[in-house]
Amino acid sequence: MDLSMSWLKDYVDVDTDIKDFVEDITLSGSKVENWSEIGSEITNVVTGKVMEIIKHPNADRLVICKVDIGKDMPLTIVTHAPNVVEGAYVCVALDGATLPGGITIHDTDFRGVMSYGMMCSVEEMGFDRHDFPEAPEEGIYLFPEPVELGVDVVDAMDIRDKVVEFEITSNRPDCFSTVGLAREVAATYKKKFKYPEITVKEEADGDINDMIEVEIKNPELCPRYIARVVKNVKIEPSPRWMRKRLRSNGVRPINNIVDITNYVMLELGQPMHAFTIGNIDGKKIIVRNAEEGEKITTLDGNERQLDPSMLVISDVNKAVAVAGVMGGENSKVNGSSDTILFESANFNGPNIRITAKKLGLRTDASAKYEKGLDPNLALDAVNRAVQLVEMLGCGEVVKGMVDCYPNKREPWTLEYSPEKINKLLGTDVSEDEMIEIFKRIELVPDKATKTVVIPTFRPDLESMADLAEEVARFYGYSKIVPTLAAGTPTVGKRTYAQNITAMIKNSLISNGLCEAMTYSFESPKVFDKLRIPEGDKLRDTVTISNPLGEDYSIMRTTTLNSMLTSLSTNYNRRNETAGLFEIAKVYIPKAVPVTELPDEPVKITIGMYGNTDFYGIKGIVEHTLDTLGITTAEFEPLTTLPWMHPGRTAQIDVDGKAVGYVGELHPTVAKNYGIGARAYIAVLDEAELIHAAKLVSTYKALPKFPAMIRDISMLVKDHVYVRDIEKVIAANGGDILENIELFDVYKGGQIADGYKSVSFSITFRADDRTLVDDEVNAVMADILKALEEKLGAVLRDK
């Protein structure tokens, strides 16, 4: 919403410096986005009078003018303007003058004649013939009346204004108007607010009821419709002061009638529309829902397809306007309009918003209506419009009006309690001060009953909390003293689960991984890229009904695509190695199509390529499990994940429960993502890790007796898993077995094909004595025997 500072002065006497004004009004609740000064780009351009015109000796199309600018000597100015005449009053840009668009004027030689300045057209000064209808189509601007010479044209042409742009919140439709903002300004500065005086002479003869009838078919979508009629209309440009105010608000002047409707909308916030009454068939306005398949050509010349959710203004035969959005071409006001009808109506805000959105046609009118306007405003607006018609002398107003207003909106009463308001704000504002504030914004307080009557233009005031805000706004938010909440003390902390997540994250970071962040929606095409078969559960997704595009249309059920896309980005940018992790949600619907909220389990996803291998990523997983005190994890070969390498993937089980998997990415999937290196992936379920974590442990006495260590190397067949050898050793080590550590796996050389040599270092220790050789030898014999029997292991001689 733009506010013209010169217009504002009609309603409130404010002369604060613009910079202070902007801050003051922002702090009282009307947020200023920006402000600008109209005319500030025009400098050093003054009024002048053309005294003499002579032909240019060297150019047919140029003339040399002597221009008086109120100084001792007239200036010599060369021009090719066809309309320059002796005695004309003109705008003269002097040497060094600036014009809009960053243009600077300098003294210039025109074919041997020096020109000391330039005479300007309105276009060169950033305007057009809508602003200055008296300007010629081609040529320089000539003042229609004599003007004082040497005066800044910004003043002489009445261009100067300051315009402040406000961000108005949706609860304050009343502030989408000059008057509404003026009311706020007056309250901010404790100044008197002067509402425009609206009086109509009604000099035309005739009875309006013979001229027009109004019927509202849908009072829910149209609570009020007022029509007034103006006869003997003379369509002309509106006066300069009106054109200036429209332009300051970014509205292009058109003609007096259209300008009046726009002027009233800007002044009071009530959109208006004018119809040529001769085009209203049957002399009847019907406000009704559009019919299925109905069409209308709007004022902008476009044909619009309507539907029954939309409200139209129609006559007995046809729609003449899309209610609250735009008028129809078929009834518009033009030069031949003799009698016109002013519409000032109230429409349901949300309905207008939806209609405007459906039509892709958001107009100034619809933008105002959609906030929800006060139906009582319609009356002032229509009277203001016809008052302006009389003031401009562009028509005669017919007595009376047709006002359809089935359910009148009445002011309402709210209770206030100074104690409660102070308690909510943490202030000590006196009741008298509160009452004074209420009065400033036109609420009507009654101290005896502790109530205020709320005017109908403030529908946002519905409870005492709303009144508290009004008090706070004008008392000053800045005067509320900051305090630290007393009340019941609370302990600030992260939950157990949040702490585990932090530990996991720290472990992954300490292993050199970088944390990634990705979008949680993706394309349904990723399932093919990941080799996830048709019918797989993962393909049941939470699907967005209005996505930005197919690529963002489903909520991910797996984090793989996000991770692989990130790895791919790194690979394509020639990063030699990348190690990433992300702790993020997947979205698993309980049923498809979705009828209730999905599960949102958190997955810990690790992705790496370059400078690592399976055991590298597995080591990171083990480190993380160790961090969480999870000592019972087992890694089982896993061959069934379609996106993973079947021979290089392990499922991770803790106490018999799968918590995730780790392995090498399937080469086909790597190719699908354009990753030209072996990539490694681990995915862990956060909830399972939180469940399995064992953070509390009990101190165990340090060993008092020495350990005895035995190293053994054995030959086993290739397919025998180290994990199985360890299990046999553990099962046969008795209670003196302390630790088993793999230190070598070797193939080739003297080792026969299909076999491998595996070496362990086994530590024995007793809590209560120093072990002797015989005892350990006996256990070792048991272990070796069992290894041979169960796994066919053959001890290699030392």
Next chain:
Amino acid sequence: MKEQLNAIREKAMENIKNAEQIKDVDGLKVKFLGKKGELTAILKGMGKLSPEERPVIGELANKIRSEIEQKIDSAKKELEAKELEHRLEAEAIDVTMPGKKCECGHKHPMNIVIDEISDIFIGMGYEIVEGPEVELDYYNFKALNIPENHPAKDEQDTFYVNGDILLRTQTSPVQVRTMERGTLPIRAVCPGTVYRADEVDATHSPVFHQCEGLVVDKGITMGDLKGALEVFAKELFGKDIKVRFRPHHFPFTEPSAEMDVTCFACGGKGCRVCKGEGYIELLGCGMVHPKVLKMSGIDPEVYSGFAFGMGLERVAMQRYGITDMRLLFENDVKFLKQF
């Protein structure tokens, strides 16, 4: 015999003096002082001496023995010192070569900010709460006093799954869920992912992050709101930062405010970044609307509270000078390793 002893002494001294290695010195000890050594051999002939000569020669022999011993010891120490010196010299390495380090990992800049904000509020007695991202329309709008057809629903351009289920457009629904738990008082913050239908560009992303805060207790005032957020802003941006609160409108708070902080670029003087205002908008806040309290089962006559919410991308981008939001979601390690 005396001459013999003196001769041994001379010889020993000469040999020790010429010894170049520790093992030579050790050999001399055996040679002169060992069981089969030269001095020992001479002393073995002491029996043949007269009783008068014996003590004299004995004394001399002992004196020479200890003299040789001392000499050998000091020579050995000297050689050891020299040897150590040589070793240290030989062992010198290029200390300017890089160390063997474990590659450092990095937290995502967004999460650095989230953790920092969380820690500030934990220090003030807040807990960290979480909520679903795929959310019911009820929690995202209705329970926050945003009615059907309210312009706010339009402004936010919501992603819908169906009529009732959507991707949350704000972290505020977690407020409602926290209040519905019924445990009072509440001091909670909720950082999280939110969604709005914005096309991707340098300053927009359909997926972004917010942090919501909520305090509900008896006697909570707007002064408490200002106090908590002022402490927060000074912790996050430094104690020189100034804040200002200005009236605003949110359906779920009343009174409502926006908190501005002095511009990071100009420190409050006014510049292009802050459009000359000197302030930059940081967050929205207000006293929890009585209707919202009531809908969540809390009696607004007994309890009051404040709530606030802020976008986090802007905080992170401002802090690290990141000018393109897309960098946050690309996960290029060259980017991530900078934090």
